[in-house]
Amino acid sequence: MPETIIDCIYEAAAEPAAWENALDRLAHLVGAEGALLVNISDELMPLITTPGVRELYSDFFKQGWTADNIRTKALLSASKSKFISDVDQFSQEQMRDEPLYRDFLWPRGFGFAAGVSFDLPQEKTIAISIERKRDSGPIEEKHLDLLNSVGRDLRRSLILASQLEFKAVDNSLRALQLARLPTAALTAKGKILGCNTVFEAANPRYAISAFDQLRFLHPAAQASFEASLAAGMADGASRDEMQGAQFACPGQPGLPPAVVYLIPAARLNVGLFSPVSFFIILVPLSRSNGLTSEMIQSLMNLTRAEARLTKLLLDGEPLRDAAQALGIQLETARSQIKTVLAKTDMARQTDLIAALTSLHSLEAD
CATH class of the missing domain: 1.10.10.10 (Winged helix-like DNA-binding domain superfamily/Winged helix DNA-binding domain)
Structure with a gap:
């Protein structure tokens, strides 16, 4: 096993952008076109694809092949922390009768895969799929041995990356705490996952309702908040495609108006392991320059x-x-x-x- 691949795997723990290179090297090690890494425990299913399979998986998700996908179900149910090959789960006859292979993978030149899933702390599950062209033949036992030789390193790196991402969320909240700016980390639907103490303090502009949902008390501000969340997720955008927004929170007697900023978490390299989609920052208006x-x-x-x-x-x-x-x-x-x-x-x-x-x-x- 080339040490450079292991180096790449651990580099990705600290630098999310390095996952693409690590996955690409892993795929090429076994003569595959590319790989997918996806957080299947997150409803938005944030993912990373390598160039060789990017178009394949773009079509896969856009065309709705995730529904009733027997290959994914089989690989996930049998591949806990260990790579397995789809040829160990399906015969050629079964593949020929399965729409995923017959109508989607085979026409695109693909046809063989190996998959693994890792259960991480905080109830997260990360899946990796290695995709091979049909004319290259199946991923065999010797290939699985190579992939599984770095399985432990992959899991360690994923755990570390997850911890660092959650730390990045906490650090962002603390930094804005120093500026005395009320800030919270939100899901794509506006649920509060964390906030700094300035935000947590009683504030007449908003409330935290059932299921930790953020709600602005002024009707116009709440309408703007809901519209901003919807716009940020327009057309089923992935977490790294979300759009930021800003809107006004009108003032009240004795309470100045405020500007509310909705900032996509992906700009801070947050989003693959953490369910945080946005940071929301509330800035009271003041002319003190x-x-x-x-x-x-x-x-x-x-x-x-x-x-x-x-x-x-x-x-x-x-x-x-x-x-x-x-x-x-x-x-x-x-x-x-x-x-x-x-x-x-x-x-x-x-x-x-x-x-x-x-x-x-x-x-x-």
Whole structure:
């Protein structure tokens, strides 16, 4: 077993983007086209596919082949922590009579697979499927031995990756706690999975109802919240395709209005193991502009140049004057602001300034 594959497996525990390479190497080790990793315990079924099977699995899910899939059921029921081959579960005659093989896999040149599932802590189950072309022949015992030789490493890496992802959620909540911003981690349907103490404190703007469901008390804010969740999940988007949103929470006597931000968790590399789909941040409106360019850079994940330009606009400088003050061309400034708007999911410069003026500076707080 090449040590580089094991290295890739453990690298993926710390860097989610590395899973694709690890799975691809594993598939090529046994002459397969590619692999799929999917969290089958999550209702959204977040997954990773390698290039060789990406189109295959895109069609698989879009065309509804997950329903009554005898191959998946057979592999999952018999493959706990150990790779097994589909040829050990079905004869060629059974495959010929099965629509999944006859009408879907075979016309695309595929036809053989090996699968494994791992039960992880917190009731999570991760499945991996290795897909081989039909003309390459079945995945045989010698191939299974190779795959199973790294099975223990795969499970350890998956457990570590899961723990790190949950830690990332906790760290995000703690970081926004330092800025005194009420923040909660939500499922795609608005259920609260965690929150910081600022959010947890009694707040007249929202309530936590039955089954930990977040509910805004102002009807307009609740309607905007529901619409934002629905838009974020438009057309059955996967967790890494979800869209962010922002909406107003109207004020009440003695209570200023607030801006509510719905941020996709996938931007923080959260979503494969954790059911968190969104972070929701509630920012009470205040005109205290104590934000420095460094704060803006950190809060919005901007470059130093983008943050300096944004700070000048926040201070009331027209874009042309801000560009001149920074010694850059007006077109460069316009390009930087377009990038800032894209990074912050905002459509207009006025939205950006309104959002920033709403943020309390740490000094003011």
